[in-house]
Amino acid sequence: MAVRLPRGFRMGAVRAGIKPSGKPDLALLASGLPALWAYAATQNRAAAPSVHRGRRLYAEGRPLRAVVVNAGNANCATGERGFRDDERLAELAAFRLGLSPEEVLTASTGVIGVPLPVEKVEKALPQLELGPFADPFAEAILTTDLAVKVAEREVEGARLVGVAKGSGMIHPNMATMLAFLVTDARVPQEVLRERWKGIVDRTFNQVTVDGDTSTNDLAVVLANGAYGEVPLGPFFAALEEVARELARKIARDGEGATKLMTVRVYGAATEEEARRAARAVAASPLWKSALYGNDPNWGRILAALGNSGARFDPFRVEIRLQGIPLYRGGALPFDREKASQAMRAEEVVVEADLKEGPFQAEAWGCDLTEGYVRINALYTT
Amino acid sequence: MAVRLPRGFRMGAVRAGIKPSGKPDLALLASGLPALWAYAATQNRAAAPSVHRGRRLYAEGRPLRAVVVNAGNANCATGERGFRDDERLAELAAFRLGLSPEEVLTASTGVIGVPLPVEKVEKALPQLELGPFADPFAEAILTTDLAVKVAEREVEGARLVGVAKGSGMIHPNMATMLAFLVTDARVPQEVLRERWKGIVDRTFNQVTVDGDTSTNDLAVVLANGAYGEVPLGPFFAALEEVARELARKIARDGEGATKLMTVRVYGAATEEEARRAARAVAASPLWKSALYGNDPNWGRILAALGNSGARFDPFRVEIRLQGIPLYRGGALPFDREKASQAMRAEEVVVEADLKEGPFQAEAWGCDLTEGYVRINALYTT
Structure with a gap:
């Protein structure tokens, strides 16, 4: 399918051996420029370390440069060690990209209660190649989803691309929804953050597969400004369309769904x-x-x-x-x-x-x- | 099984032809003495006429002398006619027993959106025989429940008997829970009403089969005082035990359940x-x-x-x-x-x-x- 990313973004994935299937399971998203961002995460009280870390980074308000995602292990309910492993995941991705760990958001999905094999991440990351397409990333973040979920829009020259995963299951686990949207439009962070909440409420939060909210749910948008400013009205309309399209794809690919x-x-x-x-x-x-x-x-x-x-x-x-x-x-x-x-x-x-x-x-x-x-x-x- | 009712209560049932199966589907509970009562009903905004009528009687606070229940038709979403039919159901039961309609509570469960065939009720009621056992009533109120649900306790000579139906389905319908508890203990109505809410919250409201709340749910207790006073502590403990036992039986008999x-x-x-x-x-x-x-x-x-x-x-x-x-x-x-x-x-x-x-x-x-x-x-x- 080959969906080209907005300017200044690269994505890639590699097989780290976290998924028992041996499929790609470690995904990286990098921005050449510091990206403003907005974020929404699960309200589950048993939220994973990656969610706690994301909330802290979000509150600190600094730009992001990368997101690292592993699939096959949610690194949730893994005790104090889980928090150290999550930080280590950020450090390894930062090292790979020459960044500070504080510029890297983490996300995990998969089995819960099992320690994250960070040594596998460490070994695999140098092999991970980044490129201008969303597809390898979109595939690597899936668990038992049947379909890759990608959506894209253009807004007066700027580009918006979103990838998501929906309800998948690896024993013993629960469904997790992850969504990552990137754009090269320049958008003031306060506006992005304020509007993102409403968009998430109208799109991802309106998807229901079985009423269970995961410990690792996450929806994030990064705007690196590489293209420059665009009118905010059409931009947010397009952002909501991308989110809505991903939400519909997640619902359609719900476990066992026929329609x-x-x-x-x-x-x-x-x-x-x-x-x-x-x-x-x-x-x-x-x-x-x-x-x-x-x-x-x-x-x-x-x-x-x-x-x-x-x-x-x-x-x-x-x-x-x-x-x-x-x-x-x-x-x-x-x-x-x-x-x-x-x-x-x-x-x-x-x-x-x-x-x-x-x-x-x-x-x-x-x-x-x-x-x-x-x-x-x-x-x- | 033959569960004997408390003093002064009689129950009976008859085939009115409301259930397509031809099984008994019209049930009557009568008390020789005016019974104090407490009541809890569905919070569903599309509540059936019987629920609206029950709430009105409850607010008026007069004693009850009877409850008439039909299974096979919920008389819900049947327009203005549904309210008239529900009142007619009460009138017919009152006429059968020589009472005023205001002394008769109604309950319905079954198909929704189809008018209640009151003429069948009118024809069948004279054939309905009342007796000292709970069993015919307990069977007639079922829809697709697999098991009859009855529980009983004694409290220092007074008796408590409860019957319930759980999640059953008649096309097009939703699960409905009905529970009727009767006792010959004498209990002040204010105390009964105050305690009943807590008991229902801890028992029937803690049952979940599929998260859907019916339009016709109802749990009612009648105390006719025929035996006399008993210590309230043991009485309410026994009342909660009966409610809890019925709640467990409803959960166990959830649609498709194996455990x-x-x-x-x-x-x-x-x-x-x-x-x-x-x-x-x-x-x-x-x-x-x-x-x-x-x-x-x-x-x-x-x-x-x-x-x-x-x-x-x-x-x-x-x-x-x-x-x-x-x-x-x-x-x-x-x-x-x-x-x-x-x-x-x-x-x-x-x-x-x-x-x-x-x-x-x-x-x-x-x-x-x-x-x-x-x-x-x-x-x-």
Whole structure:
């Protein structure tokens, strides 16, 4: 596919032997210029050392020059040693690039509770070659994802490229979402940081595969300014599009998924309620199972909306599935067979109009399948 | 099994033809004496008419003389007509028993979005016979539950009997939990109502099958005083035991479940945090899948605790599975094969000590299996 990086960024990957599969598992992102950055990470209380370290660097506010990522080991729940190993990972990457460790962000994904084999990282890093394409990095950060996740946009000459990994599983582990976006646009850091939170809330935080939040989740954007200034309006629109495209790819590649679910909620009283309502539908195991079975079971959508905490009047709310109105303050007559046929698609769109206010939101998920259970139960013992 | 009711209570059931299976589906509970009562119902915004009506009766505070329950139709999302049909259900039961409709609580479970066939109720009610046993009622309120759920206790001569239904599914529907407890003890209504909330929070509200809350959930206790006063301490202990036993039976009979999961959280900073932490583990799809696969995957337990919002320090928290210590501020060495063997049991107990304070709580759930997905996806189209 070969997605070219923005000016001044290079990426590369190498096989360090952390993944049992022997696939590339150590990835490096470097910026020739100091990059301003914005960051969002998991709220999980058992967050990994890399998350704690990232938060500290973020608070200190200095520019970044690199991100080092290993896949196959989350370096989480590994005690005091985990923090030393994480710092060592930064030091090794810094040494490789001639930087200070404080200029290097770390990220890890994979098995938890097992010490990170830093000696393998040390041995492999000199072999890692950097180049102008996102692809080797995008592949190396995957765990059991089925598809590489890359998105790109241009904004008046500046470029934006994002790579992500979604829900993968290595025993014993949980799903982890990582996203790295880079741009050569010049953007004031305060603006980038302020806008990034909203973008992450509307995109990555609206993805739900199984309701479990990982200890290692991370979404970061780096802007090195190599291209120069661009109008901020189009820039942030493009940044959100890249994030949204990656979020959709993560949802579509959820464990065991056979289709993408997009939920659009309109007419909410607040933006937060719109987001919660959309997420509740995307996360409902009952509705996700019905989605898998191509069952236009709007009762489960209504029940999920009712559980979300978003305000609405069941006598006014409207529900549409693949554009077909199913409920408007009460059950509507519809052709069940036709609706079921319409659900046999790569993407199924659920729309709900709460009729309480002007706010809307999207969320993305996937169907709940026997494959999900198998991946997470039968294939790990 | 034949569980005898407390003095002054009678129960009965009849086939009204609401369930497609033709099984008994209309159940009646009557008290010879006016019964004080306490009540808890779903928080779902799309709550059924029976829930709205129950809340009104509850606020009015008068004693109850009867509860009428139909299974096979939730009478939810059925528009204005649903409210009239629900009132009609109460009127018909009141007429059958020579009572005022305001003395009759209604409950419904089953398909949603389909009008309740009240004419079938009207036709069947005269055939319904009341007797001194809980069993016909307990059977008639089931939907796709596999097992009847009854529990009983004696407190210094007074009797307590509870019946419940758990997660069952009729297309298109969601799981519904109903619980009815009756006692001939004399208990002041204010005390009963005050204590009932806490009991429901510690028992029925700690059951999670799939995280979806039904539109029709209901847990009610009736005390008719036919036996007389008993010491309140032992009485409420017994009441909580009955509720807890029913809660466990509901969890064990979760859709597709092969085993019961009991989660005990100790050392929480508040009772609410203890309950949330226990529920989060019981509800985690990743951990529920591992439970099904007999995989002692403590990383998923730790991640679920981390997502619960309960405060703890990952360097101090302890996790035990079937009594086997797996994690104490870091991974412990343990025999993985032996731990997996220990998970092949009817009940699997997860314990977590957060070491933040004196509060503890339990939650109950079940494993996530391919059977759950099949029941909710493949068997409904």
